Amino acid sequence: MQFKDIIGQEEIKQQLIQTVVENRVSHAQLFLSAEGTGALPLAIAYAQYINCLDRNPADSCGVCSSCRKYERYIHPDLHFSYPFFASKDVKIAVDVLDEWRLMLLNDPYVDLDIWRSRLSADNKQANINIAECHDIIKKLSYKAFEAETKVLIMWLPEYLEKEGNSLLKIIEEPPANTLFLLVANNQEHILSTLLSRTQIVKIPKLSDQTIEQYLIQHDRLSVEIASNYSFLADGNLIEAKSLSAQAHNDNAEIFAEWLRRGYGNRVPDLIAFVDQAAGWGRENQKNFLRYGINFLRECSLIISGAESLVKLPVRALETAQKLSKHVLDLNMASAIITELEQAHYHIERNANPKILFLDVSLQLVKIIKFKTFPKGTQYIYN
Known part of the structure; x- marks a missing residue:
């Protein structure tokens, strides 16, 4: 070496x-x-x-x-x-x-x-x-x-x-x-x-730019996809390589649709998502949850009026702007991040993914539709 x-x-x-x-x-x-x-x-x-x-x-x-x-x-x-x-x-x-x-x-x-x-x-x-x-x-x-x-x-x-x-x-x-x-x-x-x-x-x-250039040069990814992956990787080249190896790469839109289903209390659609997510495999499930955590943190910046600090690529940014304007507030984002972090912890320890994603989906309904927050949520008052 x-x-x-x-x-x-x-x-x-x-x-x-x-x-x-x-x-x-x-x-x-x-x-x-x-x-x-x-x-x-x-x-x-x-x-x-x-x-x-x-x-x-x-x-x-x-x-x-x-x-x-x-x-x-x-x-x-x-x-x-x-x-x-x-x-x-x-x-x-x-x-x-x-x-x-x-x-x-x-x-x-x-x-x-x-x-x-x-x-x-x-x-x-x-x-x-x-x-x-x-x-x-x-x-x-x-x-x-x-x-x-x-x-x-x-x-x-x-x-x-x-x-x-x-x-x-x-x-x-x-x-x-x-x-x-x-x-x-x-x-x-x-x-x-x-x-x-x-x-x-x-x-x-590693900087986002370093990882982005690596993915473009070595994995021949487009600038948009490489930028998306480098954002999600957060300085972790192992994570970036794992994302690059996956065919599933539309995390932003899939995650946004999951939130919309929770907001609309569309139970049959949520169950369909649970079946889909259960078949992704453990690493893809972990990557999806990590993406959701990072995505919501960027949404929190938009809601707080600090959009200039957001690092999302163009398509994901547009999705985040819509969700931040019409669906989310800071308390919701904080509560959902807590749920996703707990889910990631349990996926790493071989939890049943179908049961886990169903539970998180129901928590989304409670948080987004009914504004019922789990214990331990850090509330932010305007």
């Missing part, structure tokens, strides 16, 4: 390169970012750059023996740790290393859902267990085989529970020429003792 293969993040790339050029690479770093920003590929490219035998001022060479092994994730001094789903055959991360490498070779922009789909996870909980911590200590205690610097990249240290304290000594006093790169999404879920021993590198979200 070379820096040139990573989408955007030019400032962070230069910052990482400078730490190598100026010989001030911190031995324990935490790459902190939202999902889909490229933090994991950045960590891999950084490690490859550090160990490249013929690096240049802008990137690793990509052709030396070290780079060739890094490109296939088989360098003997590159180690990975990540959440996994323990079973009688899977005790530590290396037991599923082949699956991990295949996933990264396919696309290094990954999240836990993608990783789960590569494994026989069933309903098991992912974690980084004490056996994995002991294995990390063991393999980092060995001398480097080829490289000047041994590297451990730990993806999602949030899944380290109190067992992670067993790593504190080796992180604080590592063997010579050992580099720890932790890649995380949620700082609040990381052990405070671990945080205090790392240098935090904050990775910003």
Whole structure:
């Protein structure tokens, strides 16, 4: 993985390169970012750059023996740790290393859902267990085989529970020429003792323009569709790629029609929508709900008189303007967002989609037609 293969993040790339050029690479770093920003590929490219035998001022060479092994994730001094789903055959991360490498070779922009789909996870909980911590200590205690610097990249240290304290000594006093790169999404879920021993590198979200250009160039989408997807992705390239892969791409109009059916109390039409939504598949259902949440937030800006801040593409903007003028108010938008967020939470946990979308549809009727709001809604009075 070379820096040139990573989408955007030019400032962070230069910052990482400078730490190598100026010989001030911190031995324990935490790459902190939202999902889909490229933090994991950045960590891999950084490690490859550090160990490249013929690096240049802008990137690793990509052709030396070290780079060739890094490109296939088989360098003997590159180690990975990540959440996994323990079973009688899977005790530590290396037991599923082949699956991990295949996933990264396919696309290094990954999240836990993608990783789960590569494994026989069933309903098991992912974690980084004490056996994995002991294995990390063991393999980092060995001398480097080829490289000047041994590297451990730990993806999602949030899944380290109190067992992670067993790593504190080796992180604080590592063997010579050992580099720890932790890649995380949620700082609040990381052990405070671990945080205090790392240098935090904050990775910003990708801009809408960066994602839009990527979709236009790589997926050959039209400007309008790419703009729509980049808005929905909200800086998450994984999300943008998922949307691009879907044939279902008229979320704005479908979501607006769902609201209209709720406003009109058109129960037979709502039931027909429920049947349609139940057949989309879990990822499409999640994407639709996320779109609805973002769409309603943009509607709230229109209702509040801040239309200049709205980022919707032209067709979706026209739909949002009509709904904001004739159907919605701020209280309704807030209440519906709450319902959609709860629905998204339950879809992720394998709720029955038919029952779930029926329940949300009935809640829409109560909120829009009868102005009955669920408990916990933040009311806004004009």
